[in-house]
Amino acid sequence: MDPLRALPTEIVLRMLDFSCVSTIANLTRTTKVWHDFIDGTHQETIYSSHGKTAHPHGTHDLSFLDESGSFAKYLSGTSSWKELCKRQTLLRRNWNREAPITRESVIQVGNDAVWRFRADFKRRFFLSTSQQGGLNVTDMDTGSLLWRLSHEEVRPFAHLEYQDGMAVWDREGDAVEIWKTDIDGLPRGAFRRTAILPHDCQTRGFQLSYNTLCVISTQGRGFVYDVAQDPPSLRTRLKIDNGAVGHLDQNAEVVVVSMGKNGYHIYDKETSARLGTFEPAKCTNLYHIVHPPRPPNSVLSTDTFDSLPSTDIFPPKQPNRERLTPIEVASGPFSFRSENSHVRWEDDDWGAALLSGPLMVGISRGGRVLVCPDWRSAICDPRTFGAMSCVIECESDGSSFDLGGWLSVRDNRIAFEIQDRVYVVALDEESSLPIVRSADRRPSFVFNTSLTQLAVPVSFMSICEDSIMTTYTTLGSRRRTEATGPTGQEHANRSRIFPTKAIRVLSFAPNLELGDDEELLIRTSSPSRPDEDRHSSILEIMDMLSDEEDRSGSDEDEVNAEGVW
Incomplete structure (x- = not known):
């Protein structure tokens, strides 16, 4: 009998x-x-039930989409719960493919190499500090510069934190500055300094979230500020062990601090009490990543032309299934080739850590990634930490860890950078590693952090709603005006190519107009650039890179742009 006739509607x-x-x-x-x-x-x-669409509890309309963290504006224009269900289902399906279709945008920020950056999807701009110093605010849709501070105003390699219109970075002298936007009289993207927080000890790291700024010192001290107050108020002084390496993360109640070879310490933000210590060396569950072969040892990789900065950055372009390489996470330790090719457990330094609900992850110099699916239970009973947690081992000699070692967590996916690659490892619904092959197991994959032989460690990455954002080592360009002719009166514009770090966005947002036909279109389409055009373009780029006259120029910006290379 038809259920609609036999059963109540409820x-x-x-x-x-x-x-x-x-x-x-x-x-x-x-x-x-x-x-x-x-x-x-x-x-x-x-379609508004949580089994069909992802949305905040208590939501009764689609207004929450205004806060969507989508680079491609994938959910913009959604007019019904059914339409939202369709879009989220297509996006989730693409994320879960063995070979996801991605589009790409590469944003060059001025002429300086990007160090840290943050994306503000509500205001549609990027904030970034650089290796040479300064801070830039860049339009997310056009790549144009909205506002900036000079090299003299923001120190080189400044760390950057950001939360909904509030930016924090460090300055010389163990102080951090707080700047805000959306202040009356300021144009879009402009910020104004609202506070300076000095410290009488050597500050090593800080993190902003939950309206709380946590600052950590190498000298056994920490500070918890309530930044919802204006000016910010010091809420708690933390007494921590000496030797904090500067990496920390927090949730509403606790802060986790990296202690290098001593693992991670977790402190209560209200009482300053140390709640527990995690020592990854005690984990008995070991896994390793079966590494795909490295790309050819050439100056220019196969996706060179897709991965060069462009002024046309939105929407992301060049749909491609080959940017991501599938990987397997296998049971057991990694089989290292020699004693000199990896960092021993007893010598390993543990760096960045992240908290995401019950999940905690951390990364080490030796290419090891700690996964603790329920850190609260592990604190309550330390004996269970080693049994419930696991460590994923990757191929690494630790040489690139000091400038990198970044990671990101979202939707039970972990992204981390090791040895010039970004790995994205998918966990199961319980935040554990799925080893058994199954049709519904989500894939893991890896991609390069740079054009081949231009590698510089990633200095920020983030898994977003429909994209993965990272710093990316590539070739930047600028237009130069130079004198020509015997009199030197004529001038011509010429592109100057130089290595730099840009912002790379890999978008997973499907093309709603093509739907399921998109993969067929990619499979049957011809290469976007004929071989003869590609060959001539390579020669042109190589000619620009080898131009000795340009390399020896005295332009100050040019020296700054290349000084870190």
């Missing part, structure tokens, strides 16, 4: 709560009655 709706989206779609095609029940009378109730 029971049918409850049954549909447990039905997947494909089942709902099939039901709408069975009979007109089912179609009208699902896509007509009860459409909003069915």
Whole structure:
């Protein structure tokens, strides 16, 4: 008997709560009655359930989409819960493919190499510090510079934290500065300094989230500021062990501090009490990544032309299934080639750590990644830490860790940089590593951090709603005006090519107009650049790179742009 006739409406709706989206779609095609029940009378109730769409609890309309963290504006213009379900389903399906289709935007920020950056999706701009000094605010859609501070105003290699219109960076003299935007009279993207927080000890790291700024010193001291107050108020003084290496993270209640060879210490932000210590060396569950072969040892990689900065950055371009290489996470330790090719456990330094709900992850100099699926339980019973946690080992000699060692966590995916590669490892719903092969297991993959032989460690990365953002070592360009002719009166513009670090966005957002036909289009389309054009372009780039006259120029910006290389 038809359930619609035999059961009350409330029971049918409850049954549909447990039905997947494909089942709902099939039901709408069975009979007109089912179609009208699902896509007509009860459409909003069915598609607004948490089993069909991801949205904050207590949400009754689509206004929350204004806060969407989408680079491609993938959810913009969504007019119904059913449309939201469709878009989120297509996005999730692409993330979970063995070979996801990605598009790319590479944003060159001025002529300086990017160090740290943050994305503000609500205001649609990037904030970034640079290796040469200074701070830039760049339009996310056009790549144009909205506002900047000079090299003299922001120190080189300044760390940057950001939260909803508030930026924090460090200055010489163990102090941090707080700047805010959206102040009356300021143009879009402009900031004004609202506070300076000095410290009488050597500050090593700081982190901003939950309206709280945590500052850590190497000398056994920490500071927890309430930045919702104006000016910020010192909430708690932390007494920590000496030797903090500067990496820390927090949630609403605790702060986790990296102690190098001594693992991680976790402190209560209100009482300053140390709640526990995590020593990754005690983990007995070891896994390793089966590494794909490295790319050819050439100056220019196969995706050179897709990965050069462009003034046309939005929407992201060049759909491609080959930017990401699938990897396997296998059980057991990594089989190192020699004693000199890796860092021993007893010598390993533990760096950045992140908290994401019950999940905690950390990364080490030796290419090891700690995964603790329930750090609260591990603190309550330290004996369970080694049993419930695991360590993933990767191929690394530790040589690139000092400038990198960054990682990001979102939706039970971990992204981390080791030895010029970004690994993205998918966990299961319990934040554990899935080893058993299954049809619904989410894939893991890896991609390069730079054009080949231009590698510089990643200095920031982030998994976003529909993209992965990282710093990317590539070739930048600028237009130069130089004298020509015997009199020197004529001038001509010429591009100057130089190595730099840009912001790279790999977008997973599907093309809604193409839908399932997008993969077929990519498979059957011809190369975007004929071989003869590619060959001539390579010669042109190599000629620019080898121009001795340009290399020996006295232009100050040019020296700054190349000084760190």
